[in-house]
Amino acid sequence: VVPSAPAKSVPAYQKNLHKKGTLTVGLEGTYSPYSYRDKSGKLTGFEVDLSKAVAKKLGLKVKFTQTKFDSLVAGLDSRKYDVVYNNMGKTKERTKKYTFAKPYIYTKTVMITKTGSDIKTAADLKGKKSAQSASSNFGQAAKKAGTNVVSVPGFAEAIDLVNSGKADVTLNSQDSWGVYKKAHPETKLKAKVTKTLDNTSSSPMLNKKDKALAKKITKAQKQLAKDGTLSDLSEKYFDSDLTKKP
Amino acid sequence: MFEFIATYAPQLIVAGIKYTIPLSLVSFVVAVVIAATVAVLRSYVPHATGLGKLGWQILKLILWFYVWIFRSTPMLVQLFVVFYGLPKLGISWLSPSGWIAAVWVLSLNTGAYASEAIRASISSIPDTQREAAAALGMTDRQIFMRIILPQATRISIPTLANSFISLVKDTSLASVVTIVEMFYLSQQLAAVNFEPLKMYLLVAVIYALFVTILSIPQRYIQRWADRFVKDQR
């Protein structure tokens, strides 16, 4: 049970909520295993469960709003949702415009190629064709590494292009690869962890003004880390604990 | 294959019935009303002087601007501005929900295109029809509503059907205003099963189904509208 606020006066961090008494969470729902739909069409995933747990700690109901990446960003500004749990990496530019709570997951980047590809290290990426989507950090990373970026809507399409030889490589997170590999054990693709690209972390992203709420969320996540919920969720969705800072 | 369809088709169809179809139908009705009004007003050659004339000129300028802005910018941006932009400027009554924002934008956008199609059909009615009605003392309004429009309707049915069909598919943009309609749902599902091609094919079949069913009335309306035209053997 939560040490909830007195019935009458609403605590400061709840004042700006999109919907009273509810934590409205924005996410894409297209990023397995972070947030996605299971076969029955139910919204699920690591970030879904995590935000549910966070809301519970805050004494709030939870509501999910699903929309596209650009909308997630714009929607925070116009307060269509209170927090975005969507694999958002904290960068210098972004912190200027948004508030980030503490990271909840740390992942490694992998280079996915056909078996027998001559891409062994990040240095080999130069001049190669990589399939990436705009809304990911990996697109930027791939560009920095000197690849010719072929744009695709999502990870699935990127895989498709590598498979068909229309692209040489795609960069993505190790865990996304894990999910794919699990679903397609017979795949002829392989992945190589690459150190030279930044390791990435994901944090809840909030409206610039919601510092108080961000702090509360950080605190809630800490509690969840302490009581083991966070690790359990990670094990459930990734088969490994990615919630500890490496 | 069969399992794939059995798993996903029902969810997609439900999303279609919940969002795609009502969004299309509501927006289309609003769009046609807007389009007909705009087309008639823009086709109208007013017979006014002085202040009345100025008023007409301003109205026509506004209508021109409306058609121009909605046709020349991407609908995605229009949705974005109405849903995320206007509230920032304090105008949030226009988009209290994604649903309403979507209806607004879909109607206004489709209305802008359809108004040009209706305008074309109006211009296809020979001027002799207008003159015959004018000679009988009918007001400009009556001439338009009772003589020109009914005949122009016949001509504009195929192009309005175009607008409607486009609209059905444009509803997929509603995902940017937080509506998980059929198409976005298919993308979400594809992200997990890594079968975007199959998924898209499935959703395309469902769209085709919807479009085909919703287009059935067209042939009857067309047949009715052609009643006064000699059979084209």
Place this chain on the structure above:
Amino acid sequence: MFEFIATYAPQLIVAGIKYTIPLSLVSFVVAVVIAATVAVLRSYVPHATGLGKLGWQILKLILWFYVWIFRSTPMLVQLFVVFYGLPKLGISWLSPSGWIAAVWVLSLNTGAYASEAIRASISSIPDTQREAAAALGMTDRQIFMRIILPQATRISIPTLANSFISLVKDTSLASVVTIVEMFYLSQQLAAVNFEPLKMYLLVAVIYALFVTILSIPQRYIQRWADRFVKDQR
């Protein structure tokens, strides 16, 4: 604000000139050719018997199917199928590059819609014109090409302009076949600077600019096409 524009507008405009404009223009030309051909063939009431009649029936069925399939499914899916799907079935000559796949799909899709618009304009030409030409011994082909189409063209200009404007914006879908055209570029940029609203507004302004410039010929073509019509005061 000024800095924002100075930073991003040039890149976007370059992308627009490199992809959006050539894609639109090329696809539109192909689409109009397809649309006119399909519209004429579908409007035509053949005067054939026996095998010739059967041939016509099959041709008409194929044309109907073409229009149906391209209108009733989302263009995104069409692009997907041509670019990702067909190669899997071993048909890769259709889409050796994203560019060519995009031109194919944009043309065929726009052509399907435009054919219906042209068909409507053909049906607006009174049958008396056809009869007058037939009585002079003109072949069906001559009647269509020399009498009906020139008059129908006048009527179809506004709706073809609609098609063209839609097409300009539909080129944004080319991003799914790996073309980083203007709109996708703006999304990529927004993914970094986290200013999607501003970014979209900027790209909308550039679209509006393109569309407006590219639509200038329309008014001259329309004036020319109206030469044989009594002035609408």
Place this chain on the structure above:
Amino acid sequence: MLKLEHIDKNYAEHHALKDINVTFNPQETTVIVGPSGSGKSTLLRSLNLLEHPDSGKYTIDDRTIDLSEPVTTDTLLWVRRKTGMVFQQPRMFDHLTIMGNMIEAPVHVLKQSKSDATKHAHELLSAVGLDDMANRYPYQLSGGQTQRVAIARAMAMAPDYLLLDEPTSALDPELEAQVLRVLNNLAQENQSMIIVTHNMDFARHAADRMLFLEDGEIDFDGTPDEFFNKPTARIHRFLNAFKFDQDEH
């Protein structure tokens, strides 16, 4: 009374009416004749303000309209209510049945009840011999049938002045006589009519007064008796073109 003063009308390529001055009296049937292209239709259309002359004055009853200025909508509607027009080329509303064509304006302009209008329409259609075609669409009529409906439709509006542009050109002699009878009955009820025709038999039987138009100018304005029995040389030639012409052969 319809009075035109100093009426001028220029088309881009043609000076169609040249300083026309003429008064049409009420309760009189004026017949206008003249060569093809002389401006007869343009004159009739100007009376209905379907054509706006470039300059001149137009007086209807006691209201004068200065045509060098734009005409207000009210004036326009008033003029159109006063004058009814039958066009040279019949213009049915293609989307309405014959009955629909007949009652459209009576119901929506004169605000007659639909049943009254329908009743009256049946009478008029009977008068021109077409009552059994009330439910057809215009495309289902022959040339002469269409023309008769056009006449009946204009009469249904009971305008003060009925303007008829070659109302019997598509009619055989029997029907022409029948239509003439209908019109003459109207004339006896003091209906004012202005009729353009090129059928001299018809003109002779219908006219209280004759106008001869040539090249945009009024060349003759007088009684039918004068016109037919004491014609000027020009009019004599016009009337007897057939005879002269065939004689030459």
Place this chain on the structure above:
Amino acid sequence: MLKLEHIDKNYAEHHALKDINVTFNPQETTVIVGPSGSGKSTLLRSLNLLEHPDSGKYTIDDRTIDLSEPVTTDTLLWVRRKTGMVFQQPRMFDHLTIMGNMIEAPVHVLKQSKSDATKHAHELLSAVGLDDMANRYPYQLSGGQTQRVAIARAMAMAPDYLLLDEPTSALDPELEAQVLRVLNNLAQENQSMIIVTHNMDFARHAADRMLFLEDGEIDFDGTPDEFFNKPTARIHRFLNAFKFDQDEH
């Protein structure tokens, strides 16, 4: 020779032609008269195969077409080349100038050179008094001017059989005489013509042979002399409708 045997034509609402049997001889001018709605236009349109009769046989020269079967495109084009048509309501190609209207078919059907066709068109337009209007668009012509262009346009094709549906209905007596002269000149060159008219003067001067159509049937088929001077009771009434009618008053 054009020969119709047992021709029947039903519209949805009307039996327009009833078992028509008639032969039109070459080098003869046949004039068809009859009441409005009797089927004159339908008959003429059938000769040009613009209307497809439900049954019967149609012989042109030595080729016989069975009308109860579909007609092939070749036959259709051949019939249309043999027969030229002037419609009751003039049908200009609105998008072409008068000259464009004149040379369209000669150039594209007869494959004449453009300059030959233009030269010939100027001659024909002069014959109907319209040479100065060659560059106008149809909407800029008066009713009578349009009708004359339609006649000239049909003549430009020099068909074996010229079918004219009320070719002078919009023309004043002078022009009517002029057109008659032009047509009679053609007749002297052994042009075959079939003319529908309701102008009895015109008929008398043009006809080698008269047909009277009533209610879809041919009631009279004979010489003009018989028709006008020894008419049956019915035809007498038809011809003198005007006189009778006015006498009654």
